[in-house]
Structures are given as C-alpha cells and as structure tokens.
Amino acid sequence: MAQQDRAIRTRRSILEAAAKVFGERGYASATVEEILGRAGVTRGALYFHFSSKEEVALGVLAAQMPLDRLPEGSSKLQKLVDHGMVMAYRLQHDPLVQAGVSLALDQGAGELDRNAAFRAWADQLEQILAEARAQGELLPHIDVSDTAEVLTGAFAGVQAMSQARCNRADLGRRVSVLLRHVLPGISTPAMLAALDLSPERGERVFLECEALPETASSAPRSREGTSP
C-alpha cells in the first residue's frame, strides 16, 4: 500500500514537472531530460509510468478532464453551468489543469492528439445537455452536439484571453459572462431565471465536491448519478 502511494506520488510529480516544462517551452521543444531534472526522478521511474514524451503529455491533458463528481441537483442546466464554473476555479488554482488546457491549445504540438481533449470535454457537456433536453429544460430547436462543441471551444478561448490579460484572475467573471451570453439562446425562460450564474459559484461547488465522502468520490460515479 505504501509502495502504491509512492508510485502515485512519483507519477504526480512527473506530471507536475512536465506541466511546468510544457508551459515554459511548448510541447515541441520540451525534452524528457528536462522533465526528469525538474521532477527529480530517475529515467527508469519515468518510463515505468510513461512510454514517451507524448504519453506524459496525454497524462497532463487527462488531468484537466472534468470532475466526475459534481453534486447532482434537479436542474441539468445548472450542472452544465457548474462544470464551467468549477473548471474556471480549478484553472485558477491547479498548475496541472492549467498545463492541460495550454497543451490542448498548443498548435505547435503536431504529433499530439489534442483533439481528444476537446472531444472528451464536448462529450461530457453533450451528455449533460441530453439530460437537460429529457427534462424539458432546453428550447426545442437546440442541437445538443453543436451546443456542446461551441461551449467547449468558447470556454477554451475565454480562458486563454483571461490568461493573457491577467493570469486568469478574472476567469470566474468571464465564464459567467460567457454563460449569460449563451444560455438565453438554449434554455427555456423559466429555467434560465432559476440558474445561479454568479462568478463565485465555481469555488463554492468545488469545495462542496471536495467535501463529498471519500467512498463516493474515489470511484467514478455512474452517468445517471444518484442523489446523496
């Protein structure tokens, strides 16, 4: 068990070192040697966890995946909002999440399958939007696939702009503004009026997730979710 803990810590420190190196030089120019030096691990340890620089990068990309354990409420559009708000909060506070998003936007990372990162996000949003449709929360003309893709792309760009402007200090507000611009075009008016789009919501919901019991949070939750 202690050995397993150590392996998890080693893997995490490799990913954190790689996040810094990718962030500073971009994917194309980063080397495994630099990542080793920064992480303070042996080559053998790195290759125990990852077979190549590309695989390390895929590990970093995976770290910015959506949380599987947002609290389930009655409104699915609120769940959609919470995904974005919690991601904004994580982007402000977790270097690994920051590096994952940077990699997804790094157009110099030719060999890397950056599309998979966008795809995973869009799939998750599409699933939530389908649940919202089933509950009658969406306007009838909405194509959930189009909406999921546009939200994913728009979020990626808004966070990049916030990063360039002020190192993401205003990201909560910017994501709130994005949602206030898009939701009127997809939500029924009654549902829209009930949504909490405040910029501080991300932190609140994130802390709520962290406080969920370990047993519920360590295992991936089923897509349908079960209320606590």
Add this chain to the structure above:
Amino acid sequence: MAQQDRAIRTRRSILEAAAKVFGERGYASATVEEILGRAGVTRGALYFHFSSKEEVALGVLAAQMPLDRLPEGSSKLQKLVDHGMVMAYRLQHDPLVQAGVSLALDQGAGELDRNAAFRAWADQLEQILAEARAQGELLPHIDVSDTAEVLTGAFAGVQAMSQARCNRADLGRRVSVLLRHVLPGISTPAMLAALDLSPERGERVFLECEALPETASSAPRSREGTSP
C-alpha cells in the same frame, strides 16, 4: 518605387517565414537565425525591418488584425457577423493570419504582449456594437464591452478547436454556430431574423472586399465608414 516594392516584399517574406517557424516550434524556442534561413534574407535586411524576435512576432500578430474595409450595410450587427465570418475565411487561407492567432494563444510566449492582439480585436467589436446600440439593434441590457470580449475569446477558442479537429476545414460552420448561440441573447428579435449567418458568407464578403477599388482599400477607412 521599385525599391519600396522590394522592401515590402522582403518584410512580407520575413513575416511569412517567421509565421512558419513560430507555428512549428512555438515562440519561445524560435530563433532569429531560423527565420533568416527560412526567409532567405540577410541579417541586415531583417534588422532593417525589425529590431528583435519580439518585434517580428508583433508584426505577425498585426497581420491577423481585422480588415478595415468591410462593406458597410445598414445593419451593424450584420457587420459584426461579417467580421467573424471573414476572419474565419482568412484563417482557412492565409498562413500569416493563422500564425498571428496561434501566437495570441501561445501561453509559452511569456515576454510577448499577446494581450494587445486580443485587445485590438475586442476594441474593434466594441466599436461596432456601440454603433449597433445607437441604431437600436441591441437588447437594452447589453454591456457592449462584455459582449465584445466574450465574442473575441469565444472565437479564438472555436478556431483552435477547429484547427485541432480538422485543420479548420469546418471553421465557417463553427463560427456560424457560435453566432447562432450568442446573437439571440444580444439582438432584438426583428434584427435577428434579418441577419445572414450562413457559413459561406465569409468567402462572399471577403471577395467583395478584395474587389473594392484600390484607392478605397489601400487607405485605412474612417471608423464611421462612407458608403461607396
């Protein structure tokens, strides 16, 4: 005059070479030497036009600025749409525009003022939105600064996703989808019904711009614009 033409061509070939080098390695790892080699120009020629790598990059960023000569119609929201649609078309066809947008999103380009590129775009959109407000085309609650910023960021992300997915082959459609998601939240219903949001509009308007008489197109047009 011939000498001036040559200088313009040299400047352009430096920018195009730099666009490729930045695109392949990211800003941080690109060197002036590589740009010289790719452009086939002397160091003296480069330093005649640009004082540093950073200045070359600012030149590339400037190349993706909005066209100053969109045809003026009666609807300012249509002009807003046309800005996005023409940019989508230019991004599909002009390597220099592609490189400018990549640089603006390159989080490894620490020393570079990427914010200026976002700012210039948002300022231009805010100006058009203010004109739209003056003509009564906007819903009353709209904050034109917020809307300009969210559109700029969202566009940047949507194009990045399209680039990762299919090298921007579907960008016209994606920008059309973005606009169809945002405009219902900002436009009056009557104006919304009159807008042309078709994915092919970018190409049409771009070719129209190219066909404008040289005298009108070579000088920057005033912000107010004068109908031909």
